[in-house]
Amino acid sequence: xxxxxxxxxxxxxxxxxxxxxxxxxxQNIDRSQEPKPGKLxxxxxxxxxxxxxxxxLNILIVEHRELPVVQLQxxxxxxxxxxxxGKAGLANLTADMLDEGTKKRSAxxxxxxxxxxxxxxxxxxxxxxxxxxxxxLKEHLSSAMDIFSDIILNPKFPQSEFDRLKNELLTDLLxxxxxxxxxxxxxxxxxxxxxxxxxxxxxxxxxxxxxxxxIEDVKIFYHTYYSPNNASLIVVGDITKNEAIKMAEKxxxxxxxxxxxxxxVKKPEGESEPRIYIVHKEDAPQSQIRVGxxxxxxxxxxxxxxxxxxxxxxxxxxxxxLNLREAKGYTYGAxxxxxxxxxxxxxxxxxxVKTDVTDSSIIEFMKEINRVRDELVPEDEFExxxxxxxxxxxxxxxxxxxxxxxxxxxxxxxxxxDYFSTLIEKYKRITREDIRYIANKYLHPEIITxxxxxxxxxxxxxxxxxxxxxxxxxxxxxxx
Amino acid sequence: xKLKMAFIIALVLLFFHQVFSQIDIKYEKYSLLNxxxxxxxxxxxxPLVTTNIWYHVGAAREKPGRTGFAHLFEHLMYxxxxxxxxxxxxxxxxGSGGLNNGSTGNDRTNYWTLVPKNYLExxxxxxxxxxxxxxxxxxxxxxxLQRDVVKNERRQIYENQxxxxxxxxxxxxxxxxxxxxxxxxxGSQEDLDAASLEDVKEFFRQYYGPNNASLCIGGDIxxxxxxxxxxxxxxxxxxxxxxxKPNPLAHSLNEAKRIVLEDKVELPRLxxxxxxxxxxxxxxxxxxxxxxxxxxGKNSRLxxxxxxxxxxxxxxYVFQYGQELTGYFGLVVTGKPDQPLKQLExxxxxxxxxxxxxxxxxxxxxxxxxxLRASFIYRLQQLGGFGSKTDQLNYYNIFLGNPEKFNxxxxxxxxxxxxxxxxTASKYLKVAGRVILSVVPTGKLDLxxxx
Numbered sequence: 001x002x003x004x005x006x007x008x009x010x011x012x013x014x015x016x017x018x019x020x021x022x023x024x025x026x027q028n029i030d031r032s033q034e035p036k037p038g039k040l041x042x043x044x045x046x047x048x049x050x051x052x053x054x055x056x057l058n059i060l061i062v063e064h065r066e067l068p069v070v071q072l073q074x075x076x077x078x079x080x081x082x083x084x085x086g087k088a089g090l091a092n093l094t095a096d097m098l099d100e101g102t103k104k105r106s107a108x109x110x111x112x113x114x115x116x117x118x119x120x121x122x123x124x125x126x127x128x129x130x131x132x133x134x135x136x137l138k139e140h141l142s143s144a145m146d147i148f149s150d151i152i153l154n155p156k157f158p159q160s161e162f163d164r165l166k167n168e169l170l171t172d173l174l175x176x177x178x179x180x181x182x183x184x185x186x187x188x189x190x191x192x193x194x195x196x197x198x199x200x201x202x203x204x205x206x207x208x209x210x211x212x213x214x215i216e217d218v219k220i221f222y223h224t225y226y227s228p229n230n231a232s233l234i235v236v237g238d239i240t241k242n243e244a245i246k247m248a249e250k251x252x253x254x255x256x257x258x259x260x261x262x263x264x265v266k267k268p269e270g271e272s273e274p275r276i277y278i279v280h281k282e283d284a285p286q287s288q289i290r291v292g293x294x295x296x297x298x299x300x301x302x303x304x305x306x307x308x309x310x311x312x313x314x315x316x317x318x319x320x321x322l323n324l325r326e327a328k329g330y331t332y333g334a335x336x337x338x339x340x341x342x343x344x345x346x347x348x349x350x351x352x353v354k355t356d357v358t359d360s361s362i363i364e365f366m367k368e369i370n371r372v373r374d375e376l377v378p379e380d381e382f383e384x385x386x387x388x389x390x391x392x393x394x395x396x397x398x399x400x401x402x403x404x405x406x407x408x409x410x411x412x413x414x415x416x417x418d419y420f421s422t423l424i425e426k427y428k429r430i431t432r433e434d435i436r437y438i439a440n441k442y443l444h445p446e447i448i449t450x451x452x453x454x455x456x457x458x459x460x461x462x463x464x465x466x467x468x469x470x471x472x473x474x475x476x477x478x479x480x
Numbered sequence: 481x482k483l484k485m486a487f488i489i490a491l492v493l494l495f496f497h498q499v500f501s502q503i504d505i506k507y508e509k510y511s512l513l514n515x516x517x518x519x520x521x522x523x524x525x526x527p528l529v530t531t532n533i534w535y536h537v538g539a540a541r542e543k544p545g546r547t548g549f550a551h552l553f554e555h556l557m558y559x560x561x562x563x564x565x566x567x568x569x570x571x572x573x574x575g576s577g578g579l580n581n582g583s584t585g586n587d588r589t590n591y592w593t594l595v596p597k598n599y600l601e602x603x604x605x606x607x608x609x610x611x612x613x614x615x616x617x618x619x620x621x622x623x624x625l626q627r628d629v630v631k632n633e634r635r636q637i638y639e640n641q642x643x644x645x646x647x648x649x650x651x652x653x654x655x656x657x658x659x660x661x662x663x664x665x666x667g668s669q670e671d672l673d674a675a676s677l678e679d680v681k682e683f684f685r686q687y688y689g690p691n692n693a694s695l696c697i698g699g700d701i702x703x704x705x706x707x708x709x710x711x712x713x714x715x716x717x718x719x720x721x722x723x724x725k726p727n728p729l730a731h732s733l734n735e736a737k738r739i740v741l742e743d744k745v746e747l748p749r750l751x752x753x754x755x756x757x758x759x760x761x762x763x764x765x766x767x768x769x770x771x772x773x774x775x776x777g778k779n780s781r782l783x784x785x786x787x788x789x790x791x792x793x794x795x796x797y798v799f800q801y802g803q804e805l806t807g808y809f810g811l812v813v814t815g816k817p818d819q820p821l822k823q824l825e826x827x828x829x830x831x832x833x834x835x836x837x838x839x840x841x842x843x844x845x846x847x848x849x850x851x852l853r854a855s856f857i858y859r860l861q862q863l864g865g866f867g868s869k870t871d872q873l874n875y876y877n878i879f880l881g882n883p884e885k886f887n888x889x890x891x892x893x894x895x896x897x898x899x900x901x902x903x904t905a906s907k908y909l910k911v912a913g914r915v916i917l918s919v920v921p922t923g924k925l926d927l928x929x930x931x
């Protein structure tokens with residue numbers, strides 16, 4: 001009734017200025033009726049063209065002509081999992097050093113040349129790979145490629161630039177010491193994987209490990225793993241297949257292949273009982289909580305079901321968020337995910353919560369983990385999360401950088417050619433029973449690892465009273 | 481020599497022309513009778529649609545003692561409206577596989593969704609309901625809960641974050657207590673606590689109506705169908721009373737104010753803020769470019785001197801922040817461990833003086849312009865979300881009254897000359913009035929930049 005009245009008032013109000021420009025429809029709509037989404041449309045994921053250079057470099061090309069822009073992603077298929085023991089951070093530092101000088105360009109010149117054409121290059125490493133990316137306007141593609149290939153193929157690793165970068169990295173690590181969120185995640189990984197496993201370390205390493213790295217280590221890492229036969233070049237944007245292949249040949253054709261011995265990663269020991277670690281932060285207004293166990297690897301056949309579980313438990317409309325933020329107001333956000341890499345990565349649930357509800361928050365974390373193991377997810381809820389996982393696919397293929405990111409997974413994990421074309425079908429087949437099954441298979445309250453960074457004096461006793469497991473006090477480096 | 485120069489200029493012009501014609505963003509703009517401005521942009525490259533709503537209200541329309549409302553509202557907007565039960569918004573948008581978010585600034589708040597194209601109608605229903613029918617759904621209980629979430633946000637992003645309170649202190653010192661820019665959108669814990677249900681509702685009645693908003697819909701849409709849907713859901717939402725256009729503020733600051741903040745940080749950091757000028761005002765673009773020349777890239781003045789060569793700083797960041805009614809120019813330098821900030825302050829002034837005395841090189845200026853132009857184009861890659869092309873269309877529409885200001889905006893940067901850089905540097909940075917904030921590790925007050 002009110003709505004109709006409003007409409008009438010509006011019409012009266014504006015009758016004087018009604019003109020041809022605007023078409024006003026007087027519809028008495030019933031707003032209490034939620035409109036349903038239109039029919040699900042078919043999705044065409046981008047067509048991937050492939051080629052291979054004689055030196056073994058794989059080329060993947062997706063034409064994307066929306067803007068005069070080209071995105072390149074060079075993927076070296078070894079990353080921080082190749083960091084030698086005691087030298088965590090080496091893969092990252094090696095990637096960082098690429099644009100610090102080549103045989104023909106100084107560090108400043110590289111930056112100046114790239115900035116002058118508005119091209120952006122970034123180099124980094126994750127556990128699975130070492131990555132170099134280039135984003136450039138199409139019209140500057142050859143100049144940009146000339147510099148980009150130069151830093152990948154001919155880095156000189158000057159000692160003075162290394163000293164500067166190493167010092168910067170050590171300073172960053174020092175600065176991170178006051179970040180309770182970073183400390184919490186670092187300690188969590190350390191306790192979960194044990195010191196022998198690369199996943200126990202931060203990608204940046206720690207003060208000690210970075211101090212141990214010298215320029216020779218960087219050169220060795222580079223010469224061991226940076227090789228065309230251990231790499232793929234992904235090209236997405238305003239470019240044809242032929243142009244891309246010609247370009248790859250011109251700039252990367254002379255890159256010499258060599259035998260690459262890939263690093264071996266041993267299985268972590270694993271836990272046998274639940275433990276709660278507390279890292280003391282005087283007067284912290286918030287506690288950073290990390291809860292989890294070792295999860296699964298990227299190539300696991302349960303990947304699809306686990307992705308739906310990620311959504312149910314950990315997305316921004318997932319159960320943890322709805323419970324801890326929306327229902328309880330304990331936190332600004334609570335999330336969870338299985339990090340799926342070449343080897344089983346962590347399942348991690350996390351939040352920063354008000355100090356006085358630290359114990360209550362841990363209760364809710366455990367409650368949600370147990371609930372998804374014990375009870376079938378209600379039909380409606382399950383359908384919503386599953387639909388979300390399927391329908392978000394077009395969104396992750398929108399920009400050239402996103403497309404390149406998707407193709408990177410294919411290369412890093414040797415996913416099958418038909419990976420994208422069968423993806424939706426595989427998701428559709430997952431049932432609620434599958435979710436309960438894999439929740440029991442991969443979530444382990446009986447050996448759960450919990451880390452809390454917060455004010456010990458305010459939280460320790462209450463946490464002990466929970467009786468969830470042994471409570472251990474450790475320092476910011478994890479020393480007990 | 482002159483001839484060669486002319487030739488280069490001609491080439492450059494040709495080049496600009498080419499780029500401009502390539503970023504011709506097609507859209508259609510019209511208004512509903514209730515004053516809602518609508519911008520439609522078709523992009524069929526992916527089966528997605530995005531809705532992007534800007535309300536021309538932010539923290540700078542709040543009143544002293546009642547700060548944080550615009551941002552608190554951003555939260556309440558997701559908690560259900562008359563016809564949308566609590567939680568349904570996220571169920572629909574996140575459940576579609578889409579994304580949504582909102583943000584609150586000093587002069588505007590924005591809300592966007594990015595969803596599969598078959599979700600356009602449900603999303604319009606959601607957005608319209610919270611534009612027109614929110615008030616009756618805000619209960620004391622919902623207000624209290626969201627107030628808690630916001631206070632947690634404040635704890636997490638400001639109080640418990642290294643340097644988190646720096647900007648709070650800076651704007652407090654830069655702008656007098658009566659200025660609407662004296663506080664940040666997050667507001668204060670006390671004001672949030674003091675907010676009554678009625679206060680909050682009153683704020684909504686004043687600003688959150690179709691005649692104070694711009695709705696941009698982009699993506700794989702049918703224009704005629706979309707118009708009918710927009711009319712259906714937004715057409716009968718009553719406007720709010722006319723909002724008087726606020727006048728630019730004439731703030732002045734006659735002395736150097738020094739503040740020191742001990743914080744749980746490892747690295748000392750120096751902030752120097754000067755009052756500058758409004759967004760899109762005459763000197764705004766030159767100041768933007770000056771900021772780039774000072775701190776963007778390894779070859780920028782301050783980065784090269786302090787981070788790269790002397791290695792006494794870990795990072796530098798210089799920026800012009802032009803707002804709707806005022807603006808400031810900020811220099812932020814983080815020192816290496818135990819680096820006295822006094823030395824950094826001296827070095828900063830030295831570099832500014834060098835620019836004023838010797839000017840900048842052609843290459844420096846052109847590098848900054850080229851970088852800006854490229855980032856303009858890169859930004860257009862994204863259909864929806866913060867900084868995307870639909871967000872950009874709304875940005876221009878709200879502040880310049882016209883969504884197609886891409887070329888105008890780019891052009892004002894291309895027009896900046898070397899003389900403009902010298903002129904603005906001496907006009908805005910060679911004045912006594914400034915705020916100098918030293919953030920030092922607890923117990924290390926001796927590192928602060930002294931008088």
